[in-house]
Structure formats: C-alpha cells, structure tokens
Amino acid sequence: MSTPAPVRYGIIGAGMMGREHIRNLSLVPGATIAAFSDPDAGQRTQTSQLLQQLWPATPAAVFSDHHALLKEANVDALVIASPNDTHKAILSDIFAQPKALPILVEKPLCTNAQDADALEAAAVHYRAPVWVAMEYRYMLPVAALLDELRLGTAGSMKMFAIREHRYPFLTKVGDWNRFSARTGGTLVEKCCHYFDLMRLVMQIEHKGDEPLRVYASGGADVNHRDESYNGQTPDILDNAFVIVDFASGRRAMLDLCMFAEGSLWQEEMAATGDMAKIESLIPGPARFWPEGGEPASQLVISPRHPKGPIRRELEVDAQILRAGDHHGSTYYQHLGFNKLVRGEGAVVVSISDGLKAVRMGLAAEQSVREKRAIELP
Ligand SMILES: NC(=O)c1ccc[n+]([C@@H]2O[C@H](COP(=O)([O-])OP(=O)(O)OC[C@H]3O[C@@H](n4cnc5c(N)ncnc54)[C@H](O)[C@@H]3O)[C@@H](O)[C@H]2O)c1
Structure with missing residues (x-):
C-alpha cells in the first residue's frame, strides 16, 4: 500500500x-x-x-x-x-x-x-x-445503529429517543462555557450533536425530512449554583426534555440530565420501528472510569417477533480510545477529513447541516424560555 x-x-x-x-x-x-x-x-x-x-x-x-x-x-x-x-x-x-x-x-x-x-x-x-x-456520528455504536436502520432491521422507523445522563460541564479556559451568551445555551452547545443525529436518522428512510417544530422544558437546577463570575451565577441549563416533530410526521426526543455522572451509560439511544427497536448504549469518557473499568459500548436489537434482544459489544482499539473523550470518533472523523484534504473524499457534515443543528438548539432554548412550541423556519 x-x-x-x-x-x-x-x-x-x-x-x-x-x-x-x-x-x-x-x-x-x-x-x-x-x-x-x-x-x-x-x-x-x-x-x-x-x-x-x-x-x-x-x-x-x-x-x-x-x-x-x-x-x-x-x-x-x-x-x-x-x-x-x-x-x-x-x-x-x-x-x-x-x-x-x-x-x-x-x-x-x-x-x-x-x-x-x-x-x-x-x-x-x-x-x-x-x-x-x-x-457522535462516528462513534462505533452510533454508526452500527445507523447501519441497522439502513438495512431495514427496525422496519419503518417511527421514533428516535436519545437520553444523555452525564457529568456537569467541565471547567474551560476563561470559563466561557458558564453563560448562554457565549455558548448559545446548553441545548445549542452540546445538544447540537443530538439534533444533528435526529436529522441523520430521520433522513435514512425519508430523504429531505426536516424538523418542523420543537417543544422543550428545562431548568438550571443543580449544577454551578454556588459559582459566581463578576457577580453573575451561570445561566446554563443542566436538565431538559426536548421533543422534535419532523415533516414526515415522525418524532424524536432528547432527555438531558447533567447531574447523573453515576450512570452506567452516558448515552442511550433508541430507534423504534414497526418491526424492532435498535438501541445504542454508550458509556462516559474512558478517562472518567477507574483504570480498565470502562464498559464496552453495546448495540441491542430487540425484534417484536420473535422476542429476545440480540446484544453486540463494540470495542474500540485501546490507542484510539486513549486519544480522546469520544470513544474513537475524533480519529474516525479525521480519517475522513484527511482524505477530503487529499482530494479523495467528500464533506460528511456540511455548513448547512451544522447550521440546522444550531437552529434546532436555539429553538429548544427559546421553547424553554417562552414555554411554548417553536416552529422552525
Ligand atoms: N465535538 C465534541 O464532541 C466537542 C467536545 C468538546 C468541545 N467541543 C468544542 O470545541 C471547542 C473548544 O472547546 P474546549 O473544550 O477545547 O474548550 P477549552 O476552553 O478547553 O479550549 C478553547 C481554547 O481556545 C482558545 N481561544 C479562545 N479564543 C481564541 C481565538 N480567537 N483563537 C484561537 N484560540 C482561541 C482558548 O484560549 C482555549 O485554549 C468548543 O466549540 C466546544 O464546543 C467539541
């Protein structure tokens, strides 16, 4: 080679x-x-x-x-x-x-x-x-869930649910992540990943399916309450539920809790169709587990008939795992970007995709503030 x-x-x-x-x-x-x-x-x-x-x-x-x-x-x-x-x-x-x-x-x-x-x-x-x-697109258990949906394992997919239960926001240089004015708000800052995944999952079966409206409820209830920056307490949400309606009539939801670092799984995703449920189970970052204690990610396929979940463990190479907090995904993303720079590949997540994820997050933040559903442009 x-x-x-x-x-x-x-x-x-x-x-x-x-x-x-x-x-x-x-x-x-x-x-x-x-x-x-x-x-x-x-x-x-x-x-x-x-x-x-x-x-x-x-x-x-x-x-x-x-x-x-x-x-x-x-x-x-x-x-x-x-x-x-x-x-x-x-x-x-x-x-x-x-x-x-x-x-x-x-x-x-x-x-x-x-x-x-x-x-x-x-x-x-x-x-x-x-x-x-x-x-998140490149994490092995997420890529495996996308593959199963493309193969039609779930049948016609109707619901996509994401639960993220994790640790509070880490300390950043200059504390830029403590206020919505600098981050866009929690539902933009980190949850844009999940809104991006929702579009990706929905578009497997219905090309061009886009979100129509967002309903959200959230609060800043536990984390950073005792912190003060120039006399201001952080305003970033630490828990929320968000529901997104898509043009196809299908729906996705996010359940976010940022004071749940004791959880076995940081992310649990479930795509459910008329034939089966496909779940992706992802632990928190490798460096937050005791040495050698990180569980392997899992893909679980639960058909309606015959009953009996099929569970597959997905191991990431140890060297790639140690290079970051995202179960190897940053490495797989760079392989793709490197090919693109060498003129051999295409952009996978475009500016348009990135902006759609931001706009979904902004709509969710607005829905929390105004306590009403927000229609997307
Ligand atoms: N994709 C993911 O999973 C993921 C995970 C973590 C962070 N992020 C994103 O990565 C970005 C950085 O986050 P981080 O966790 O590294 O924060 P960080 O605070 O650790 O690092 C940000 C760095 O940028 C520097 N900086 C500030 N203004 C700059 C400028 N004008 N030019 C160059 N550098 C500048 C800061 O001094 C700091 O060193 C954020 O946008 C964050 O949302 C993405």
Whole structure:
C-alpha cells in the first residue's frame, strides 16, 4: 500500500478539544501539525509540550493570534477548536484569505440566529470544503445503529429517543462555557450533536425530512449554583426534555440530565420501528472510569417477533480510545477529513447541516424560555 500524501494542519484554539484533535492526528498517517494559535499562554505551553512529544522532529509554529497564523503559517488545512462564540468571526477571517483551505470547524458553528444567517450567506462564496465536527456520528455504536436502520432491521422507523445522563460541564479556559451568551445555551452547545443525529436518522428512510417544530422544558437546577463570575451565577441549563416533530410526521426526543455522572451509560439511544427497536448504549469518557473499568459500548436489537434482544459489544482499539473523550470518533472523523484534504473524499457534515443543528438548539432554548412550541423556519 502506498503512503498517503503528507498533510500539514493548522490548529486554531489549542485547549482541551484542540489537543484531542492533535492526539488523534498523530495517529493519522502523513499528518503533521505545522502551526497552532491560542491567546492563552498556559494552553500554548501545554500544547507545545504535547507536540514536542508527538512530532519531535517537526516543530510547529506557535501563534498567540489566529490572524498571524492565517498570514504566516504554511498549512494545507485548518482545524478550529476555539470557544463557540469565536467560530463565526474566525470563519469570516478565513473566508477573507486569498488562499481557500479546507476547514474542520468544531460544533456548534455559532451561538445565535444572526450569526447563523450571516455564516450561511458567507459560506456560499468559499471555494474550499468546510466540514463541521459532529463526533457522535462516528462513534462505533452510533454508526452500527445507523447501519441497522439502513438495512431495514427496525422496519419503518417511527421514533428516535436519545437520553444523555452525564457529568456537569467541565471547567474551560476563561470559563466561557458558564453563560448562554457565549455558548448559545446548553441545548445549542452540546445538544447540537443530538439534533444533528435526529436529522441523520430521520433522513435514512425519508430523504429531505426536516424538523418542523420543537417543544422543550428545562431548568438550571443543580449544577454551578454556588459559582459566581463578576457577580453573575451561570445561566446554563443542566436538565431538559426536548421533543422534535419532523415533516414526515415522525418524532424524536432528547432527555438531558447533567447531574447523573453515576450512570452506567452516558448515552442511550433508541430507534423504534414497526418491526424492532435498535438501541445504542454508550458509556462516559474512558478517562472518567477507574483504570480498565470502562464498559464496552453495546448495540441491542430487540425484534417484536420473535422476542429476545440480540446484544453486540463494540470495542474500540485501546490507542484510539486513549486519544480522546469520544470513544474513537475524533480519529474516525479525521480519517475522513484527511482524505477530503487529499482530494479523495467528500464533506460528511456540511455548513448547512451544522447550521440546522444550531437552529434546532436555539429553538429548544427559546421553547424553554417562552414555554411554548417553536416552529422552525
Ligand atoms: N465535538 C465534541 O464532541 C466537542 C467536545 C468538546 C468541545 N467541543 C468544542 O470545541 C471547542 C473548544 O472547546 P474546549 O473544550 O477545547 O474548550 P477549552 O476552553 O478547553 O479550549 C478553547 C481554547 O481556545 C482558545 N481561544 C479562545 N479564543 C481564541 C481565538 N480567537 N483563537 C484561537 N484560540 C482561541 C482558548 O484560549 C482555549 O485554549 C468548543 O466549540 C466546544 O464546543 C467539541
């Protein structure tokens, strides 16, 4: 087999997720980090140390400002992993560069409706591919559930339910994740992943099926109540129920609880059709379990006839598992993005997909505030 062409990456935002991208890229043949930028000196030091371990022979150029990186660095592709409310401005700066580079941008694409509209208009003119990082699509148990739906195992799928019961939001650089103004709100910030999955699942059987309306109830009831930032208590939701009606007449729901880190499964997804229920059961991140204690993810197929669930365990390679918090999905995503940069593949999650997930999250946040169903545009 021939060695793939080398790809030099530039990373914008080198905190927790930026370093997860870097660790996963170190497993992708031919990938190197040519440059990174981060305004925080402590994060620059940590990331430089990681790069020195992973690529001792090819030092990366280090910048405190992404403008300088865009002007001076010699890269083939960009990865954006800065806070949510910086994505729109950084993308606009990249779109304005003379050389159009492929971009992998972390979810959520933006944090409010005005930025979503502006990005939608601006992206039309960009001449290189933009891929939105939606890691959940590539987790083995989620990919297995999607495969079973494509095979028709559930029959005609009618309901898709996602339960996420997990740990509270972690501490971030500059505490950017404590207020909805900077994150878009919990139902945008993290739940855009689930809204993206809902569209993906619904569109297997009905191409072009889109969400029509969102009903949600939620609260900020347990977490971060004793924290104060410039005299303000965090306003981010820590629990919610969200129901989404699709144009096909089918429905999806999310049950979110962020004070349930004792749960065996962090995510439990169930797609139920007229012939069977297909479940995907996913534990929390590997590093939060005692050494060697992480259970394997499971796919469970429960036909109506004959009764008797069929259970399959899905193991991720230990090295890939250790490279991040997402059960290998960041690695599988990078394999696809790397192919795209080398001209061999297509964008899997487009700007349009990323914006739809943001708009569903914004509608859910609005539904919680206004206690009514919100129609999507
Ligand atoms: N896809 C996933 O599963 C997943 C998981 C975690 C985080 N994320 C996303 O990744 C992004 C980063 O999250 P994180 O957990 O790494 O946060 P973090 O706070 O650990 O890191 C963010 C970094 O960006 C830096 N930064 C701020 N402004 C910048 C700018 N203008 N240019 C370059 N760097 C800048 C900060 O100094 C910090 O080091 C967020 O959008 C988050 O939603 C995605």
